Amino acid sequence: MDLFMEMLKTDSTSSRERGFSEFLKKRLPDGRCTVESFEVGDGTENLLFSWGKPEIFFCTHLDTVPPYFPPVHSGGVMRGRGACDAKGQIFSMYNACLALADEGQEGFALLLLAGEETGSFGAKNFRTVHPGGKYVIVGEPTDNCMVSASKGTKSYRVTIKGKSSHSGYPEYGLSAVELFVDFVNRLRLADLPSDPELGKTTYNIGMLESANPQNVLSESLSFRLYFRTTFASDGVVQSLMERLGDNSYIEIEPFGGDTPSRYVTLDGFDTKTVAFGSDAPQLTNFENRILCGPGSILAAHTLSEYVLMEDIEKATDNYVKMFRILKTGKRS
Template sequence: MDAPISSSRSIDIELYRELLAVDSTSGKERDLALLLARRLPQGSSCQARLMEVGDGTLNLQLSWGTPRVYFCTHLDTVPPYIAPEFEPAPGGDIKVKGRGSCDAKGQIMAMYSACRELEREGLSGFALLLLAGEETGSHGAKAYARSQPGGEWVIVGEPTGNKMVAASKGTKAFDITITGQSCHSGYPEQGVSAIELFVDFVNQLRATRFPVDPVTGTTTYNLGRLASDNPQNVLSDKVRFRLYWRTTQASDALVTATVEGMAGERVHIEALGGDTPMSYATLEGFDTTIAAFGSDAPRLSNFKHRALCGPGSILVAHRPGECVMLSEIAQARDQYVRMFKQIIAAQ
């Protein structure tokens, strides 16, 4: 393995702090794109290009020459905003806390640092692509795939423990409305409780078995946006919720067929689509893993080779205690430099 280019102390901590200080929770990331378009080209030969997504947000591309390899991650973070903290850690390391510290402003720092290192070595032919709206449906990635030519290679940054993802689960989303008939709760026989129908629906889900995929494992689901506005003394006449799946190669089509088969007179199901399970490009000499989370990578269909790798743990992303070690950012930077050189050498 190549020796580290430099220690974690060479990561621009003040720039990192500046990024983390911006509230770029989904829908607010435009200000971060504008800041980075001004800030990142300083002292660099790169060309910055802002692109409207169409929903008020912006994508940003920084290019060093004609890109052959794109480093790509996202600008938005999940709410709520959490202010950054930098804490000393054993061995001279620094623990970085706050929203986006690993998902995905840590990715931005690692990839930008890699680009600057490649520039210092006199290399070109790469870009840093920062996309809006990943956390709410990959709107920036979809807009980029529609309007831009793409290229040969894109390396997408997500918290993967600095391992290259060989395969990831897919997603499927459904909006479901269950309709009952309200009545006085003292006389439930006079109506139909949508809550009881909801319980029946969930029990049917829990009893359903899907095949275990040899690569990506089991199929899982989660319920969100659950709402029923009935008073406590009135039977519910309506329950609404979002059903969200993590699917495998073995279950992807079966999940859709199963859920749509649960529709009925009182159960309305609207399929919202999603991503199919994916296999990704990996490179020799890098550790690999399997991911159960989504990313922009499936939407970047205008690239021939798609890879997924970045610093930090997905297990702390989206949580109040989100954090990453600065040494992980430095390791990611060094890996991205190696990836670029390995890809270019093979072309």
């Protein structure tokens, strides 16, 4: 509990996680593991704690979303930034590693990655500098369920060009705001296929900017458009964006994303699908990927983020069980 509280007292919001990783390098080694650091290139680092030569990796991320707020523990509930995304995963995975080491087990590691919340930069870097292994168990808030599949993502920056004029004489201009409304209406009418496994494709608009005063028609408006895609729609979204941008006043710039993914599940564990992203799709240097961890995604990224300590304990037990199953090779 003291370690978990110390972890939560350290601000590791994205781009500031270096102090947290330096703390963990000193605090986590138990005399039985080796520690490696991998520079990501942006001032952050990935950490790898290994017990023997690992084939099974427990993995989660170092950074959290802003804003930071300090931890409070009461009544079996731990509140604070990172409680369930993803310092609760670090804590439960580390405890699982200690339990396995106490049993005399080896061949496992704890991999902690930077920059998950801002584009999985740590995971993308790690796959280029490390061969990976047979299994990676990625910790995210999944209510301790094993995830069978997750939605993909596609991100775009959209710029709409209008023509400014005095708002009293709109006939002499072309409002980028009105063109934006037309764009959104066309987007809402788009017939994206539903997926029997992952459900509907959804989207969100953010970072909306138009600098015009209230009495001047907008000359330019920009925003980010972020899709959550399914197996049925992932290949369709790009063609949709090409149709929506097929005119002289709309510019569309793709910003990447992940494809929908399927993961390994094991008998004896609850399973479900999820709509959120993680480092897992980027860890292509591993043969098999598992996604599972304590906490609820509905609490993550909120100002009331929390995790139940009983869920942390269950996650630790789950990770130990997963290791034993994978070590014997008897997955079903």
